[in-house]
Amino acid sequence: MKFFIDTANLDQIKEAQDLGVLDGVTTNPSLMAKEGITGQENILNHYKKICELVDGDVSAEVISTDFEGMVKEGEALAALHPQIVVKLPMIADGVKACKYFSDKGIKTNVTLVFSAGQALLAAKAGATYVSPFLGRLDDVSTDGLNLIDEIRMIYDNYGFQTEILAASIRHTMHVINCAKLGADVMTGPLSSIKGLLNHPLTDIGLAKFLEDYNKGN
Ligand code: G3P
Numbered sequence: 536m537k538f539f540i541d542t543a544n545l546d547q548i549k550e551a552q553d554l555g556v557l558d559g560v561t562t563n564p565s566l567m568a569k570e571g572i573t574g575q576e577n578i579l580n581h582y583k584k585i586c587e588l589v590d591g592d593v594s595a596e597v598i599s600t601d602f603e604g605m606v607k608e609g610e611a612l613a614a615l616h617p618q619i620v621v622k623l624p625m626i627a628d629g630v631k632a633c634k635y636f637s638d639k640g641i642k643t644n645v646t647l648v649f650s651a652g653q654a655l656l657a658a659k660a661g662a663t664y665v666s667p668f669l670g671r672l673d674d675v676s677t678d679g680l681n682l683i684d685e686i687r688m689i690y691d692n693y694g695f696q697t698e699i700l701a702a703s704i705r706h707t708m709h710v711i712n713c714a715k716l717g718a719d720v721m722t723g724p725l726s727s728i729k730g731l732l733n734h735p736l737t738d739i740g741l742a743k744f745l746e747d748y749n750k751g752n
Contacts (some may be wrong), residue, residue, distance in 0.1 A: 536714050537591070539722035541702065543570045543581060547725045548588050554728070559591030561666070561702065561722040563622070563646070564598065579615060586616040594644045594664070596622035597632075605632035613641045620644050620663060625653045630660045637661030644700065651685040658695040664720065668703035669713070679703070683716045707731050 537558035540551045543566045551557040562585070567573070572581045582595050593616070597608040605628060609621035613636075620642040623629040633643045637660065644664040645657035649672060657665040667686060669679030686699050701713040704723030707730035713721050721727075 536718065537698075537720040538728060539591070539594075539700070539720055540728065541566065541704070541722040541724060543567045543572060543585070545584060545588065548585060551725055551728055552589050556728065557589055557591070558720070559593060559618075559722075560585050560589055561594040561622070561644070561700070563596050579611075582612070582615055582619065586618045589618070591618065592620045592642065592664075593618045594620045594622040594646075596646065597624075600624070600626065600628060602628040602631050602635075605629065606635055609636055609641070622646050622666075625649075625657065630656050633657065633660040633662050637663070646702070649682070651682065651689055654682075654686040654697075654699075655689055658690060658693075658697040662697045664698050664700040666700045666702040666722075669701055669709055670703035670705040672703075673705075680709075680712050680716065683713055683718050687717045 538556050539559040539561050540548055540557060541561045543562045548560055567578055572578055586593050595612045597605045599605045599608050605623060612619050612621055621636055622644040623632050625645055625647045633645055636643045642663040644666055645662045646666040648654050648665055648667045654665045654667060667682045672679035672682060683701055698719035700720040700722060701718040702722050704710060704721050704727050706727055710721050710727055
């Protein structure tokens with residue numbers, strides 16, 4: 536299972552990278568705005584900084600909602616750095632743009648996916664990643680994990696190579712349950728990754744080992 540961090544915060548990206556378990560980064564316009572990164576030039580420069588911090592794929596989202604605009608923007612994003620993955624919304628023009636980029640060998644991430652049918656379309660269009668939003672489904676009393684399960688079954692039935700990138704992860708149990716269901720990738724906040732470390736018995740056990748070692752000294 537690949538671990539991506541879902542943020543545009545450079546300190547948090549660096550912390551996850553330093554932990555040695557980071558495989559990539561996902562961003563979106565809201566995450567950029569949260570860091571105060573606005574304006575096209577600043578946003579493009581920020582993507583470059585993120586790519587320099589990590590080794591893996593970095594999703595950069597287009598703002599256009601029409602095919603021509605998405606192609607123009609996506610080509611500019613892809614030209615920024617070899618690690619850039621063009622992130623496209625799950626709308627008709629996004630699916631069309633996904634097919635265009637996958638035919639050209641440019642990696643894509645189809646985002647804002649909330650149903651198995653949308654995920655099937657993304658795979659048909661050759662998406663590298665599909666991003667079902669778990670947390671946002673949970674927010675509206677709909678089981679987000681069930682969607683991951685459905686997509687896994689459909690992709691396995693036909694051998695689709697599109698990777699299931701479980702997004703809108705909010706906490707450690709989302710990560711663990713996605714791992715059980717066979718999601719290829721999870722993207723979440725730093726807390727959802729670091730939270731996996733925690734167990735009181737680890738802390739108690741380590742304190743006891745150190746206490747016993749020090750008895751002899
Ligand atoms: O990767 C998608 C993510 O950015 C959305 O997360 O927490 O805003 O639903 P959230």
